Amino acid sequence: MLWALFFLVTTIHAELCRPENAFKVRLSIKAALGDKAYVWDTDEEYLFRAMVAFSMRKVPNREGTEISHVLLCNVTQRVSFWFVVTDPLKNHTLPAAEVQSAIRMNRNRINSAFFLDDHTLEFLKIPSTLAPPMDPSVPVWIIVFGVIFCIVTVAIALLVLSGIRQRRRNKKGPPGVEDAEDKCENIITIENGIPCDPLDMKGGHINDGFLTEDERLTPL
Secondary structure, eight states, X not given: OHHHHHHHHHHHHHHHSOTTTOEXXXXXXXXXXXXXXXXXXXXXXXXXXXXXXXXXXXXXXOTTOOGGGEEXXXXXTTSXXXXXXXXXXXXXXXXXXXXXXXXXXXXXXXXXXXXXXXXXXXXTTSOOOOOOOOOOSSOHHHHHHHHHHHHHHXXXXXXXXXXXXXXXXXXXXXXXXXXXXXXXXXXOEEETTEEEOOOBTTTTBOOGGGOOHHHHHSOO
């Protein structure tokens, strides 16, 4: 009786686990881990079935999926096999779209369980997913604030330096004013054909052209 039941279960599994219904998996454990590679045995198969069942339980209306609902078949020594997820109540496999969605959502969790990645743990009918983006160690708003703060600081420094330079220029006065005054002092005027020195207002110098003969001869 037990042999007949075992044969019946095996036959049902063989009918369900067919290439048109199943998903092929290929593992490259040696290539990924080298000397630290582990042996693929029944314990590893159990872990794989558990991870698939875990993934299916995340799908709506599939919370009742058990490890026994995940079947493996055609296991080879080079570690490749087929798997299906069954619905025991209806005795058929679950829709491929649901299985694909579950595997894609939990691909990183499955890879981590076997220390592999998308290239060394391949689901041939399920496209690999992109790794989730890494969160930056520093929030973006702090980076933006730092850039704006630096720009404002540089602008203020430039304005201050520009104001200091302008004040220095204003204190020195416009160039050429003193030279023009000196030139004006040295100009010799000519009146009635007689050259006359201009009145030196700064030093109190008197133009000799306007002195009388007595003033010129009389010593001071």
